[in-house]
Amino acid sequence: MSEAESSWARAATCLRMLLFAPDYLAGAVIRMRAAPDRDAITDALHPLAARKLHTTISDEQLFGGIDLSATLGANQLIEKKGIFLARCTALLSMAERCGPELAAKLAHQLDGDRGHCLIALDEGADPEEAAPPALSDRLPFHIAPDGRRPVDWRVVPAGTHARHPQDVTVAPDDAMALAVLATTFGIDSLRAPLLALRVARTLAAIDDREAVSQTDLETAAGLVYPHRATRVPEEADSPEQSTPPDSSSHDDMSEGSQTKDIPHGDMLVDAVRALLPDDVLARLVPAGTTRALGGKGAGQKRKGNRRGRPLPSRPGRLDGRNRIDLVATLRAAAPWQPIRRRVQPKASGLLIRPSDIRVKRYEDRSDRVLIFAVDASGSAAVARLNEAKGAVELLLAQAYAARDHVALISFRGIGAELLLPPTRSLVQTKRRLANLPGGGGTPLAMGLQEASVLALQSRSKGLTPTIVALTDGRANIALDGSANRAQATDDAERMAQLLRLQGFQALLIDTGARPQAALSDLSRHAGAQYLALPRANAHALTGAVSAALEV
Amino acid sequence: MTQPFPFSAIVGQADMKQAMILTAVDPGIGGVLVFGDRGTGKSTAVRALAALLPPIRMVESCPVNAPKTADCPDWAELGSKKIVTRPTPVIDLPLGATEDRVVGALDIERALTRGEKAFEPGLLARANRGYLYIDEVNLLEDHIVDLLLDVAQSGENVVEREGLSIRHPARFVLVGSGNPEEGELRPQLLDRFGLSVDVRSPNDVAERVEVIKRRDAFESDHTAFMSHYTAEDAKVRDAILKARKRLAKIATPDAILEDCATLCIALGSDGLRGELTLLRGARALAAYHGKRKVHRDHLRAVAPSALSHRLRRDPLDEAGSTTRVVRVVEEVLG
Incomplete structure (x- = not known):
């Protein structure tokens, strides 16, 4: 079976179990773009008669409230029924847009004993864009099949x-x-093994078996653990092998020390490892895990009365700057009519x-996000990496006070890496x-590229990005990863121009021992401010940055 | 699963359990804040707390759970005035709760159907003499937080709106839980919580396995599991009741008072609430352990949870404030 086929087969297994015991398993995250293939999956879930939720749903719709028009008409209290009043299956579309508040409310419903089931449709494109971790932690399955759906794909009912x-x-x-297996894969949350146990029980129950078998455990672990894994267990026998996800390597003679005390541990580990997402090694924190990079931080919000996502309206006075919520005002006035009359x-x-x-309120995010692109190359690492770290820490303290977001990108060797997406945590x-490592070449262009991508993303989320690049300026790795100094300098210049075209506020800090003319040129290309800081310490650096940003 | 997971069946998390027991012994400590990662059993522990609390005597139909008819607010239309024994209220404040639901509002049903102006008490009234639990407290809307701070401080809920003018006692213990990765809490609200504990997933494999086993037993073998742990819970409850009686008689040597002050000065905690909570916590712990006077060990055990959230936030401190407290406690108390 090809990889795509087997991933579809796993999806079918998940759906089969969900259809069989939706109240017991609590649901799934389906991470796919809207497409006929996803429709096939939602169609398969049709028997659950799911109610659709959207991310801006009001509490009244969720939990019920007074139905004012009906009450007035009937002259007696008539309540609107909330979705979660009775046991239900909810389908949350665009789950990647779901804010922490709604996630917390839904999670609370899932934690109750009503047996609600939640299917979260996650259409996130980037790894950072994912269903809220509060929900994905509570849902056993993460359905994200690869490739096209096999022609004969269907879900066999129990x-x-x-x-x-x-x-x-x-x-x-x-x-x-x-439980041991979960720790082997670095899964902290204790919900994961509990959910795996539920899945194993369900597997046995579908087949009307009395006890859970080894195969059930393997399947359950294979369905619940891979997307939560934060590390790959080492294999004691093959230290030189750096990419363990290879299901065919059955090493009967040896086991990792951690797996020794698991009954049938090696088989279980293999079962999960074979299903680990490809990028788990590269990123070590795959999408949809509880420790996903995608944490939006606290997401500083600003409540305004002009734009943004609508919030429930509040009592207020019309002072000419805010807008009246007419319907809410009428609702507030309605009960009083008999008395006032x-x-x-x-x-x-x-x-x-x-x-x-009642006055309208909107939630608006327009905070600044400071994107630090830190040169961690060999030339910079020795001299300045710790200073750069110190500076970022100090700036973080200020950013915390100012409620700014901070993101961290490091570039070294032949690539740039997003170490921390915008967060306030x-x-x-x-x-x-x-844990910022150092060493290798200086792929300045890649660093700037990564920073501009992140800045674009942040801007689309309504944040105001500011790029702070710390480097010693000797770009020697080109965008295509080749060690070509001339090409590297050209690429860096092009990226700098791109930054200016996109209109990002930027600041270039030269951390070299002597100021570099090339860097000051580069900052001109980027329309950025240039700061030469030979032998700066963290405090001097912070002072300079704050001064430059306050303009 | 109508009953919550029993308190005594919670594996590990000694700090969290101690903090909960202490506020049950002395509600004056002022509540607990539980911060921690996902899936560490924060809400489980809070919901389990209800079973530990001794019942209260109250007027049956009183909306604010008053102990005597004379204490019932005048706006309440009392039905039965019988004095009954009820479990201590533990009221859930849901995230989406509106102001109306929290403080109480006009009784819409009566206003609409009978044209009468009547007050419908909110969650604060129901939580009087009990506990108010806020899950994901860091996501609560600011205006609700402000409201809570005010009421928690004054112990009285005043409603002046929509032509109503109502006041009623609202003395409750705030219990909050949350995940620090989803947002920080304002220092003013932090300070209102007497104790604060950080919970982590246990690292010990045996402990984790035990958690899984108990949770699984709770779900699959409910009756047997509950009958065992209900008895265990009852033991804890008895110990709490005994500690409550003993609490007034606990002696506090002057040396301990000095220790408290020295500790707080060394840590630079804001305000005097730190000292007071530390002392109350230590007394409650001494009472719970059946001692006659407060000992330094009690201070040592309570200090991290009583003080860690009152320090000025230092973003550069890698270790976090709990470690700082522990370090200073070692320095000061030896």
Whole structure:
């Protein structure tokens, strides 16, 4: 079976289980772009009769409230039923746009004992764009099949002889194997092994077996763990082999030290490892995990009355700057009509008092994000990397006070890497920064390219990006990865011009021992400010940056 | 699963459990904030807390759970005035809650159908004499937070709007939980929580396995599991009740008071709330352990949770504030 076919087969297994026990398994994340293939999957889930949610859904729709028009008409209280009032299956479309507030509310519903099921349709394009981790952590499956759907693909419904998953017995060893396996793959959340156990039970239940078998455990681990894995377990016997995901290498004689105490551990590890996403080694934090890079940080929001995503309206006064929410105002006034009418029997029309006025509010994100592109090449590493780190830390302290976001890109060797997407989380930033490695060539062009991509992304999210590049300026790796100094300098210049064309505010800090004419040229190309800081310490650097940014 | 996961069945997380027990012994400590990664059992522990709390005596129909008829607010239209025993209220404040639902508002049903002006009490009224639990507290809307701060401080909820003028007691213990990666909490709100604990996923494999086993037993073998741990929970509850009785008699040597002050000065914690909470926490711990007076060990055990969230935030400190507290405690107390 080809890889695409087997991934579709896994998707079918997931769907089959979901159809069989939606309340027990709680749902899945389906990460696909809207396409006929995804429609095939949602069609397969049709028997669940899912209610559709969107990311701007109001609390009233979710949890119910007073149906004002019906109440007024009937002259007695009539409540609107919320989606989550009874057990239901919800389909959240555009889950990658779902904010932490809605995610928290949905997660709360999933945690309850009502047996709700949530299918999150994640259309994220970039790894950073993903369904909120609060949800993906609670949902066992991550369905993201590769390639086109096989022609004969379909979901076989479970037979009628199935039993309830909770009636399946699990040996204590099985639970242990799953728990140990989760730690082997660096999965911190304890929900993962619990969900895997549920999946294993469901597998056995569908086949009407009394106990969970080894195959069930393997399948369950293979479905629940791969997208959550944050590291690949080392193989004790082949240290030189750097890419372990190879299902065909069955090494019977040896086991990693961590896997020794797992019953059938090696087989389980293999089962999961074979399914690890390809980029787990490259990025070490794959999409959709609980520790995804995609953390939006706290996402500083600003509530305004002009633009952005609408928020529930609030009581307020019309001061000429805000806008009235007419419907909400009428709703607020409606209950009072009988009482007010009694006081003013002669007045005509609706009786509206200033206290009824509701004002519109919008949520707006337009914060600054500081994108640090740090040169971690061999030439810079020795002398200045620690200073650069120190400077970023100090700036982070200021950014924290100013509620700015910070992103971190490092470039060295033959590539640039996004170490930290825009975030305000101090915890994450400190972790990433401490682990910043150094050495290799200076792919300045790649660093600038990565920074401009990130800046574009941030701008599309409504942030105002500012690029701060710290380098010693000896670009020697071209965009195509070749070690060609002339080409590298040209590429760096082109990227710098691109930055200027896109109109990003930028700042170039020369950390070389002597100021470089080439770098000051480069900053002109980028329309950036240039700061030469021979022998700067972290504090001097911070002072310079703050001064430059305050213009 | 109508019953929550039992408190005594929670594996590990000693800090979190200790903090919860301490506020149950002395509600005056002022609540707990639990911050930690996903899937560490934060909300499980808070929901389990309800089973540990001793029941309260209250007027049956009173909307604010008053102990005597005389204490019931005058706007309440009382039905039965019988004094009944009820479990301590643990009220969930959902994230999407509107101002109306939190503080109470006009009773729309009566206004619409009978044209009467009546007050419908909100969550704050129901939480009086009990606990108010906010999951994902760092995502709460600012205006609700402001409201809560005000009420938590004054112990009274004042509603002056929509032609209503109502006040009622709202003394409750705030319990919050959240994930620091999703946003920070304002220092003013942080300070309102007496104790704060950081929880992490256990690193010990045996501990993790035990968590999985118990959770699985809870789901699949519910009755047997519950009957075992309900008895365990009852033991903890008895210990809490005994500690409450003993609490008033706990002696606090002057040396301990000095230690408290020295600790807080060394840490540079804002305000005096740190000292007070530290002392109350240590007394509650001494009472829970059946001691007659507060000992330095009690201070040592309580200090991280009582002080770590009151320090000025230092973004450059790699280790985090808990480690800082532990370090200073070692320096000061030896």
